[in-house]
Amino acid sequence: MMEMSKLEIDFFGDIAQAPHDLWEVYQFVRYHHPGASEKQVLRIGRELLTKWVERGWLRAFPEMGALGPVLSGDEILTFIDKVGAQAATPQRKTIRLDLTEKAHREFITGARGEGDGVPPK
Numbered sequence: 001m002m003e004m005s006k007l008e009i010d011f012f013g014d015i016a017q018a019p020h021d022l023w024e025v026y027q028f029v030r031y032h033h034p035g036a037s038e039k040q041v042l043r044i045g046r047e048l049l050t051k052w053v054e055r056g057w058l059r060a061f062p063e064m065g066a067l068g069p070v071l072s073g074d075e076i077l078t079f080i081d082k083v084g085a086q087a088a089t090p091q092r093k094t095i096r097l098d099l100t101e102k103a104h105r106e107f108i109t110g111a112r113g114e115g116d117g118v119p120p121k
Contacts, residue, residue: 015099023088023092058100063095076097
């Protein structure tokens with residue numbers, strides 16, 4: 001069964017409704033880890049994104065209205081590393097994140113895996 005933290009479950013529920021700006025990941029981290037330093041927020045956010053990229057759950061595209069290629073996999077992480085701390089800043093328009101079909105499929109399957117209808121923990 002897939003392991004997911006409360007942060008991941010919360011973020012998944014939100015991003016499943018609509019794509020999110022990159023900085024919003026870090027807002028969720030701040031909410032779930034209110035005592036974390038900014039350095040810790042950046043690390044926790046990147047770890048979450050890395051885990052989801054490795055699962056094949058994320059794709060990214062330019063900020064709304066911008067033209068450009070869809071980023072997937074390691075391209076997302078490379079972009080995050082390139083912009084650094086600005087990834088967590090709402091004023092810095094970067095990329096929008098969206099779930100892949102695989103994410104929806106695996107989350108639903110995982111949620112039903114034990115027959116209890118509860119998302120994996």
